[in-house]
Amino acid sequence: MYSFSQGFPDPALLAIIAALITGFAGVPGLFLRTAGAGQVIAAGMQILAALVGIPAALALLFARASVTYTLNWGLPFGPCELAIDPLSAFFLLPVFTVGAAGSLFALGYWPAASHRSSERGLTFFFGLLTSSMALLVMARNGVFFLMTWEVMALSAYFLIVTEHEREDVRSAGTRYLIATHTGSAALLVFFSLLAARTGSFLLPAAGSLSALPPVMMSVAVAALLGFGAKAGIMPLHIWLPAAHANAPSHVSAIMSGVMLKMGLYGIFRTLTFFHDPPLLWGAVLTVAGITSALAGIAFAAAQHDLKRLLAYSSIENIGIVTTALGVAMLGHSSHSHTLAYLGLSAALLHILNHSLFKPLLFLGSGVVIHATGTRNMNLMGGLGKSTPKAALLFLTGVVAICGIPPLNGFVSEFLLYLGLFSQLQASSLSYIVFLAPALALVGGLAVISFTKLYGSVFLGTPRNYDASRAHEARATMLLPMAVFALGCLAIGLFPQFALRLVRPALDSFMPAATDAAVQVSGYMTVLGRLSLLGILLLAAMAAIALLWNLRLQRLPALSAATWGCGYQRATARMQYAASSFSEIAVSVFDGVIRQRCERPVLSGLFPRPARCLDQPSETVLEQVVTPLFMVTGGAFAFLRRLQHGQMHVYMIYIFATLFILMIWAH
């Protein structure tokens, strides 16, 4: 344990205070008459919380300390413990960053002046969501954990249905609510089983449980279902695309950038309880992860709704993290410290990276939707001219998310590749190296998806929207994006420091003493080389650009229309659209993803107006989950008789429940 010097404020207390500040950020706005004042106050409080919380979290992380506070709350579930260990501190970083960035962005994106009715609720629940997630990672009591979990889930629901006058928003919200509560039910089972085992609702200490008793298998399954549904691991992802697409963009940013990570945090935290996780757990996580990654990005490539594409790419990234975690657990179970170290580092660093570039892209999509008034990429184009700054920031996010050097997405995938290759000479587990080509395929598909996205939104000429209303985003919208973009660049160019940042969070899996065995310093050197080559790459680009510019100044340069291959009257609508771009790639996955096409049928001398619909299918939802729900709904139809809307009968239910509880408590 580390004790902080006297006279210096305790960082753990500061982090808790920061978490509470975010929770109350939206409250003043509820009582203020002046439109917009509450929103400004909320943004100010969120930024204040970030300025307090992030340094505090970093201090706790680097001190490798674990600070515990106990709250006697008088509820029959034991004392409420709040603790911040390096793992919690690590997850606090994205919470505070994205919370502050999102509420600053909202000032320009969802101004109170033009969204009077919805702004207050949005601001309030945004603060509540941030706060609940910050408290969630500190919670050490199962019941308190579930409470924060529910607050998080419900505030996210109210954020999703901000535009509840639209039918598709409501249905996305309902689907989310069902999915999240199915997950919560699994978590209820999870915490009850744990409490039955340990005799207390306090979460077990790291490495204090054995995975051998058969009941632990049920615990693991419940955790995977509950946390996996929140994280969006396939096939539990069904709520994710619609919810992310229909929420306001800064809400999508915090949901994708942070809320999905809370599911991953749950899986991480659960795994720390056990000192001997069986190989099977790692294998299940690995398979689920690589499936999510491959299927997620394949679905992403087929989308032409801007935010749906980003949502499916979140599934892919969660898949990559889960794969990394899975191989790390395989390494952990088979006592291969190198594999465990590389896998865990890759997983945590990818979580951090994804919470930088995905909010950047979602905020960017907010700018795009503001400028074009649509989410359909087939109608966009040419925004690079009207919003040059946002376009540049968006490009940073796109390169980062594709996992290509010299930005941060590459670093975490690089560590994962190193991990996969590291077992090649070993006698066991050498087959996990076959994940490497699959990961390469994921990377290739990501390049397809995001070239398509960037090309059809920002490049070319405007296709089918009112280009005259397109405008550069306001400073309050660009600033948060710039912060994220700088983060992507910093981690990409100086990955060795990022690796240092991640190391303390692994303490509960591998104590500091194992550093020498896995040659942590060796990997620092490797990442140092990566950093040098990244800088060299940028220098080479600058040099070539300079030389080219010198030549350009001496030679004549003309401006003319794009060469139309002999055709003189090319129009904007002739450009390759988003759907056409991915058509070849998607046809390779024919069968998994179906493009539902309704082509207009013209008949007769005077054909009626017809419309053309081109929609990629949501295979898991349509083929698996919906039929399953139909069957379940039919089988349990008799239960509906209990629910008929008569208040007095409901009161009898409540009294009956109370009565049974009293008898049971006796």
Add this chain to the structure above:
Amino acid sequence: MTNIIIHTMLALLMPPLLLGVIAKTKAAFAGRVGAPFLQPYYDILRLLHKGSVFSTTTTWVFRAGPIVALATTAVAALLIPFGAHPAPVSFSGDMILYAYLFALGRFFTMAAALDTGSSFEGMGSAREATYACLAEPTLFFALITLSRLSGSYSLSQMLENVTPGAWLYAGASLLLLIGGMFIVLLVENCRIPFDDPNTHLELTMIHEVMVLDHSGPAFGIIQYAAALKLFVLGAFFVHLALPFATGNAYLDWVVFMASMLLLAVVIGVVESVMARLRLVRIPQLLVAATILAAFSTLLIIR
């Protein structure tokens, strides 16, 4: 130090010669005299002295395309060993960086193409993206096989380990690998049977149609970057197929240059005797390449 200088000089100066040799071989097959060996150098120099035309629809992304393509290929050239000589930069895991550097170059080339708003260029970049994506796993299977054979995670050691001796005990695996990697070499460099740099119809092109709008020095940079990419990927392939070393440092450079020229002749022969594939066949051939490489990995890991 001498070796690093020779490495850099070769990477800077030799690539266009390969294009000249390919063209000469094709001319010989067609019964023509053909352009001189040094024609690609003249072409690039001429382009560097020409004026440019920029489309009014383009932004800075269009200008970044050639720059990034050249810079990434140049950095990749530092990672690959030429012949028996190790690469100037080598570290554990550099093969991953090597593979992903090309992705960066490709991304910006495709973005530059889409920036023009031409449907032909969009078509080209859609094809490039798909085929490159399908070629990626093959390269990784190759890297796995080589890594397992050498027990190392860096390109220099992985490739140095492929010797005539290695062919004796892992011949079957290496043979499969060569088949897969040759397909990757051709598709990555847009050669026949995947793409024809000399076709006259934009509708059927892949790489050439993406750079339709680049002119003057920009096009010169693109031509040079394409030659360098052929050289860098070719050096990888030559290492597998012709792993000969003499032991004498200077002689080894000569052996390397001779092998590269031989590779150019082979590519020229392939281009002369084959027709371009129909576009729908290309994914199938790429999957076949992946299967070849996967089998080579299985043989070595089993």
